[in-house]
Every structure is written in C-alpha cells, then in structure tokens.
Amino acid sequence: MRILLVQPDAPATVGFRTVALPEPLHLEMVAALVPEHDVRILDMRLDNDLEAVLRNFGPQLVAVTALTPEVCAAQQVLQQVKSFSAEIFTVVGGHHATLVPKDFFLPQVDAVALGEAEVMFRELVAAVANRQDLHGVSSIFCRNDDGVFVRNTLSERHVNLGELPLPRRDLTKDYRSEYFFLFDKPDTSVATSRGCPFRCKFCSVHEFYHGSINQMTPARVLAEILAVSSDHITFVDDNFLMNRQREDALADLVKSHGVRKRFSMECRTDSIVRHPELVEKWVNIGLYAVLLGLEGGNDKMLKDVNKSCSLQTNDQAIRILQHNGVIIWGAFIVDPVWTDDDFQQLRDYVSRREITHAQFTILTPLPGTQLYRDRREELLTDDYACFDTLHAVLSTRLPRERFYQNFADLYRQRNLGPYYELVQAGKMTIEDCRRGKAMLDALARWERYAENDPILGHRSGQRTSPLPSFSTR
Ligand code: SF4
Secondary structure, three states, X not given: OEEEEEEOOOOOOOOHHXXXXXXXXXXXXXXXXXXXXXXXXXXXXXXXXXXXXXXXXXXXXXXXEXXXXXXXXXXXXXXXHHHHOOOOEEEEEOHHHHHOHHXXXXXXXXXXXXXXHHHOHHXXXXXXXOOOOHHHOOOXXXXXXXXXXXXXXXXXXXXXXXXXXXXXXXXXXXXXXXXXXXXXXXXXXXXOEEOOOOOOOOOOHHHHOOOOOEEOOHHHHHHHHHHOOOOEEEEEEEEEOOOHHHXXXXXXXXXXXXXOOEEEEXXXXXXXXXXXXXXXXXXXXXXXXXXXXXXXXXXXXXXXXXXXXXXXXXXXXXXXXXXXXXXXXXXXXXXXXXXXXXXXXXXXXXXXXXXXXXEEEEOOOOOOOHHXXXXXXXXXXXXXXXXXXXXXOOOOOOXXXXXXXXXXXXXXXXXXXXXXXXXXXXXXXXXXXXXXXXXXXXXXXXXXXXXXXXXXXXXXXXXXXXXXXXXXO
C-alpha cells in the first residue's frame, strides 16, 4: 500500500521555528513500523506542494500528526486530501489528537489514533489494506454505522523501545540539510526515552504517557547513533541524564565505539546536581550544550508551576555546567500577570547567572495540562494558532503592547561578547554567530508578537477551531 505521512506547517509567526526546525522524528519512526509498504514523508514546513505529491505518489492512506498550534493546518491538510480523492483513507494522530480527539471528529477524517503509534499503526494499516472492519483496531476512534465517532478498546500493549526499528531518516533526506537546533545545522534528533515522572502544571507529557517512563537500552541508542550521518545530535528526550546507570553505560559505549560527534540534550537541573560526574563524562565524549528548564528566576515561580525544583538547585546546575564549559540554553516562562518589575527581575537573573542563550515563553494553558484544567474559563481565544507559547492567551496585567515590549526586550542581546568567546573556544563558528544574531533580532521585535495576538492582532475574533476541552472519552 502507498502511505503518505504528513508534517503540517503551523501558521507563519515568530516562534520556536526561529530557534529550531527539528526533523519529523515521530513520522520517521511511524514509517519504520511498516517496512513492507511504500511510505513517503511530506514535511510541509519545507515543501507545501501537497497537491503534487497526491497526484504523483497516489497514496491510499494519508496520516497526519499535529501539536496544538498545528491543529488548524492539520485539519486543512486532511480536507485537501479528501477533496482530492474521497477514496484515500485519512488518519490523524500525535499529541493533540490523543489529548483532544474530538477536534478531529470531522468529515475529512476516517480515524483518530490515540497514544503511541507502535500500539496500533500496523494493525490499522493492515485493516485498511485488507478492507477490514476497523472496530477490531485498538486505540483509535472510528465511525460507527451511524457515522458517529466511537472509541475502540484502548491497547494495553507495552512499547519496548529497545526493539524499535531505526527511524526511516532516508525518507527525509531531501530536507535534512534544513533541519537545525539552535546553532547546529544540520542536526539530527534522537529520542531515547518517553515520558516523565514529574507534574509541571504547564506540561502534558505525563498525561500523554499516563505517567509512565520508558527508556531505550544503551545498545539500541548506540545503534541509532552509529547510523546518524550528521556531526551533531540532539537528544530530544524530555529529561536526559535522569537514569544514571543507563546514561553512564551509554557514555561508555559511545566512547568505546570511537563515536566523534557533538551532543546537545535537555535535562532537569536536579539530575545535573545529583550526578555532576555524569556531566563531566558526557562532556569528554562530546556534550557541549544543554537545554535547561529553569522556568523562573525565583522560588515562587517554580512553585507556582509545580516544577519540584528550587532556585538553589537551578543555580547549582548552572555552576556545574559552566564549570564544565557547557553552553546553557536556559528556558524561562513569563507569566501574563507580570509587571515591569517582574520582567526586570528575570532580566537581572539571566544576566547575573551569565546564561548565554535564554529562551522565553509565555505561560500557556495547553490542552492536556493541569493549567488548562485550572484556567480554561479564562482563555481569551479558542484559536489554537495562538497557543504557541509566544502569545498571551490569558489576560495580561500590563497593557498588552507593554507586555509584548517587555517580552521582546528579554531577547535584546546587550552584549555579544560571550558569543565571540564561544567562537574563540571553537564551540561556535562565525556563521553560527551570525545566524544566532539574526534569530535574536527577530525575537526582539515586539510587533511580531502583537501581529497574531488574540486581542491586538489580525487573529483577534478568529474562530478556526472549536473550543478545546480536555477529554479523551
Ligand atoms: S516540563 Fe519537563 S520535568 Fe516538567 S513534567 Fe514536563 S517533561 Fe517533566
């Protein structure tokens, strides 16, 4: 069967795309599940000619994925597919479809897949290929005889990450040179675990994985690393360095196999503080940058979002990384209730701690989070495109223009000295620096946030998606 997997393009706005364009790893992993079929991946962030692919490839099944800000784009892709041919079977899955499936109970959708693709995709493809009844396929919503979406039994199958086939990165070879992560281009994303035991209020990872954590064996991770051709790898796990034994064994394997690559990873600060020796070990085999979820510049903010971490721990982790010469990409959350003083406090914190790269997002109640359940009634919009964490979907205490001016100002780079030091230390090239400067200039323009603001911008009053409600039933 011919299967087309589509990564939709979120609305053009300043956003995460400015600092990273990761490969559609989830689709590459889905493709690997059905090696007996003819599969293609269309990354519409880089190639939006869906019509041409539908005409030339002639898929019989199209599967689309979407994060919350991409919901409207995914709905449009599915609509275009069905308009092209009603015979093509359409399925949507991924994070948002799992957490709010009813957003896809639409005429252009044949099935909504819930949870990890490994538990149902092969079954679904076999049923579609053999024109069988879909009601035997677990973990999907499909239509009953009256055309109403009903949920099939949820699969209880455990996904053994150690046995997963390698992602089909060959299917994105034409795009690969464009994928980047901060200063690293081209970059390859590698996911070595799924899930997180923590319960940060703004995050839905524990909801998606039902609180479970699943980790790949070091041997399976090594096999994937050895198959990667780029010089740079980003571990896109939610929390790397959380399992000392596993990550220690993996470091030994990477070293003993003579792998020479540069690594970036996302970590919690408490993992770093618990195992500084592990940081050192990874630095010796190529770790050079860490994305740290610092979230706030004081304990109150950390407590408010239930980070289960103190400012003291964050400070200790920063010191350990700086001592090891690791570039810190610190991620902070800005609360819409902030005053000018709050912004100033965060600016001071970032500059006192000498955090070279800082990323700021606006506290956003994303579907599937505790924050969403707590604040749903206060949302200013139901337009998912505004839920990109760079627009305030809750009321701001400051006038909105002033809020965005403060927000954009966080990105204004007052001193480029640290970047040139990184160039001198051989950790960045001049070209990296230029790209970084362009990124920061884009992020420091407040008008770009206001353009798509639900109150100030041209998106105000727009109603492209139904009001989200948290329910998987
Ligand atoms: S933000 Fe990170 S630490 Fe917190 S729940 Fe999500 S994945 Fe876990």
